[in-house]
Amino acid sequence: MPSLTLAEARARADLLQVTDMEVDLDLDQGAEHFGSVTRLHLRASGDGQTFVDVDPVSLHAIRLDGVELDVALQAERRYPLTLTAGDHVVEVEATMAFSHDGEGLHRATDPADGQDYVYGHLFLDAAPTVFACVDQPDLKAPYTMTVRAPQGWSVIGNGRATLVEGVWHLRRTQPLATYFVSVCAGPYASVTAEHDGIRLGLHGRASLRAELERHAPQMLEVTRASFDYFHSIFGIRYPFDDYDQVFAPEFNAGAMENPGCVVFRDSYLFRGAASRSEVLTRSNTISHEMAHMWFGDLVTMRWWDDLWLNESFAEYMAHRCLVAATDFEDAWVDSTATRKAWGYAAERSPSTHPVAGSPAPDARSALANFDGISYAKGAAVIRQLIAYIGDDAFLAGIRDYLGAHAFGNGELADFLAAMERASGRSLADWAQAWLSTAGVDALAVDRATAQLVRTPPAEQPAQRPHALDVATWSGGSLTSRVELTATDDTTPLPGLDTTAPLVVPNAADLTWATGLLDERSLAALTSELPAVTDAQTRAVVWVGLRDQLALGLVDPRLLVDLAEVALPHESDDSVLASVGMHLTGTVVRSYLPAAEEAPARARMAALGERILADAEPGSSRALHAARLVARTTDDVEGRLRPWADGEGLPQGLEDDADLRWVVLGQLARRGLLDADGVAAAREQDRTMAGNLGALTARAAIPTPEAKAQAWASLTTDRSLSNYELVAVASGFWGPADRSLVEPYVARYFEDVPAMAGHLGDSALARVASIAYPSRFGTPETRALSQACLARDDLDPTVRRAVVDQQSQLEEVVRSRARYGA
Structure with missing residues (x-):
């Protein structure tokens, strides 16, 4: 099916204005389809040919200024129109399909209580699957909507919704781009408040009412603070209707900034323990989406x-x-x-x-x-x-x-x-x-000349000025800090302590650059980094090491060694969490030689035990340590089995079902939990999260039969939702015996591209990335990947995922070639 081109959009914008949109949706027609009636009010600047976008299951009628048109002319998401200069009304009656891949009008069933929920996600070009429209961002229009929904459902949208004789009427909006229009419907639980004249709402599944109410005070606090701050600096008050934030099941992204109806993934309603960094991430997302009310929605x-x-x-x-x-x-x-x-x-x-x-x-x-x-x-x-x-x-x-x-x-x-x-x-x-040139400069300090050396990428040269600092550390003390603006390839650093063991370019992380640590600084890291008192500098060092690892400039063993000495002293929650995940998910799993993977994982488990033993019970630090142990330990009888049974868990994690599924997944990966055991655990946790945990654990079972079943589910089962596909992919590649999954390396490059025919782009991109056989970081995998990219029939979304994953695989291959495989 065609995607709107820039040339088509410009031609249509030259001809048309959309002066008003009226949309009536009937969501009470069953679980698969819904009714959609649209009245598009158009103004043509002259006579011309154009089209409206519509992608129905069945197009029942289309009328131009009351005159019936031939529905058979609709094809490939478009209906052609011939307009004369002046105002027109196009009325379209259609039956549309609910989606299960996170695009359009997505419908999901909560297994906790059997209730259904709907959310609208019309980004990027999914609006025509919900209503007829002129689907491009520069033809904005006010929307007036009505929604018929099953009894007992509530409706939330871009305008305040009022129930009148069984139909929800949504207040007329300010002009919106099509991709910002949203409707959320279902038996949502709600918490309401008001701030500065703005009505606030938080909404989540009925089965998550307790979590919604527990987290609402903190989320409302961030919402209020963000409103006050943005009002103070933007000079324009919040320009839309009520401010509802809906935590929807199976949402594709982190969140979407629909004006007045922001939609979030409902995993933000943490059902178990939540670390400070997780609450920070959620708070950042709340503030991010609100900033969009001005940047994106207003303009x-x-x-x-x-x-x-x-x-x-x-x-x-x-x-x-x-x-x-x-x-x-x-x-x-x-x-x-x-x-x-x-x-x-x-x-x-x-x-x-x-x-x-x-x-x-x-x-x-x-x-x-x-x-x-x-x-x-x-x-x-x-x-x-x-x-x-x-x-x-x-x-x-x-x-x-x-x-x-x-x-x-x-x-x-x-x-x-x-x-x-x-x-x-x-x-x-x-x-x-x-803004107009891609690429990242490398910044390094030449101790001999006390200069900052800037090296632009050869393939994307540009003269980027960098406002930044360089800091030096010794024994935990800051010995010098030089602030500068680097406009040349070399810049003097007057007053820099070049004798300090640790020299960190861009220590305050003010610019965008690859900060390269010199050899002396790399050698000093295990003694110096644990003592550095500035969290920002420590974060810069760790991220710089990721870059140098990917570029083949540091041995992956250095990161494992450094973690053992530095993480027990790490006080910043985000640094502790992100470094731990990178080590276990990337360094140990992909970069280290296969023979060193198990010993390194054991070292990470021991590190987690050390941090857990020293952490304040119930703290974020203890939570991260327990998760690190759960991901890495081989202590089946002392840790995995007891924790799976709810015994001996750290304080605050006694009822944490999400941690339990991590543990169950580890037991399954080791062949210590079979499909019946997974099913029994699933019966104890009949929630959406429990379903996903069970799918991941079942896919991890190390038998040929389990792998064949998981692969078939991933690549051919069209009943699985976007989240369920990701859950299966997440568990597939993990067995210690790699021979069980090695045959699927080649199959990935045939079977996953074929999924493009039935899966939306956002879901497909995520599944193609997660399912990529990155654990097999070999030249042979790279050759298969390159052959896949050479195909002329490869879907663009799959192509982009393979390009990015292959790039990371090549980084692994390069590192292994240099530091031993």
Whole structure:
């Protein structure tokens, strides 16, 4: 099916305005289909040919200005129209299908009570599967909606919903892009409040009422603080209706910024113990989505190549807000430890792209650029912009940009013009270097000359100015810190203590660069890093080591050695969690030689036991340590079996079902829990999370029969939802006996691409990435991957996933070749 091209969008925008949208949905027609009636109010600037977007199960009627048209003309998600100049009304009656892959109008059943829930996720081009529309971001319109839903359901949408004689009427909205329209319906539990004249709502599945009510005070606190902060700096009050936040089952992304109806994945309603870093992540997401009410919703990008005007700003503003207005003053440390690590990995891939202006010839291709560059790098670039023009000018430019384009669209040139007016400086060269050119510079310190050395990537040269610092440490004491702006390939560092054991470029993580530690600093890490008192510097060092590992510049054994001495002293929750996950999920599992994997995992288990023994009972630190032990221990009788039975668990984890499924998965992976045992555990936890845990554990069972069944479920069972497919993929590749899954390495490159015919792009991208055989980091796997990419019939979403995963596999192959395989 075609995806809207930029040329088509421009031609349609030249001809049409969408002046109003009326949508009536009937969700009370059973579990598979729903009714959709749309009245599109269009204004044509002249006579011309165009089309509306609609993707129905069955198109019952279409009328133009009351005249019946031939429904047989609908094809490939489009209906052609011939319009004359002036105003028109197009009425479309259709039956649509609920989805199970997280796109369109997704319907899920909660096994805890058998209740069904619906949420609308119309990004990126899924709106035509819900209602007829002109589906492009620059043709915004007000929406008036009605929804008929089963008795006992509530309805939440972009406008306040009122029930009148069995039908929910949603208040008319401000102009919205199609991809922001959402309806959530089901027997949701709710918590309501009010702040500064804004009605607030939090909603979750009925079976999660206790979790919703337990977490609501903290989530409302962050919501209120974010509103106050953004009102204080943007100069425009929240411009939409009530502010509802819906925690929906099987949601594809972390969250989606639908105006007045933000949708989150409901795993944020932690049912077990939650660490501080997890609550920080949720708080950051709450603030991020609210920032979108201005960046994205009030002012929307004209086309998908300006995605950064949404995501980079929300990413930056959320961290800024948390630091300034909440208790999470360490939010930038979390950004370094988690978000920037993700972004640097994207930058190393052949699929890297500029922050702004990435080619998006059609809507579908733009989906590939929703990655760590659009988010983490974009936020870092904004910090560099502020260093370049000053914060006062930046905020003045923001207010100018938002005010000039409110309820309309903006693009890169509009934003830069506002910043230039506010600062009085030309940004042409700066924007070319930072926004329009891909790539990451390497920064290193030459001790002999006391200079910072900047090395741009050869394939993407640019003269990027870096505002940053360099810090030196000895015995836990900061011995010098030099702040500078590097505009040349070498920059003097006056006053730098070049004799210090540890020299850290970009220690405060102010810029976007690969910070390379010199050989003396690398040698000193095991003695110096545990004593460094600055969490931001420690996060920078760990993320820098990830980069140097991926580039083949450090032995993976160094990271294992360093973890043993540094993590027992690590006080920052985000650093502890992210380093532990990277070590167990990547370093030990992929980079180390196969013969060293089990001993290294045992060392990680012992490390977890040490931290657990010293941690305050019930603390975040204890939680991370217990999870580390559960992922790595071989102590079946002392840890795995008792914890699976709920015995001897650390304080605060006695009823943690999610930790129990990690343990059960480890027992299954070792062949100590069969399918009947998994089923019995599933009966004790008849929840959505329990279902996913059971699917992962069953896929982990190390028998040929279990692997064959899991692979068939993954690649051919169309009844599985997006979350269920990910759960199966997550458990598949893990047995100690790799021969059980080795035959599936080649099968991945045939069977997973074939899934493109029945799975939406967002779900397909995630499944293709998680199912990729990265555990087999060999030249043979690389050759199979390269052959797959050589196909001319490969789906673009699968292609992007394989490109990125192959890039990481090549990093492993390079490391093993250098440091021993």
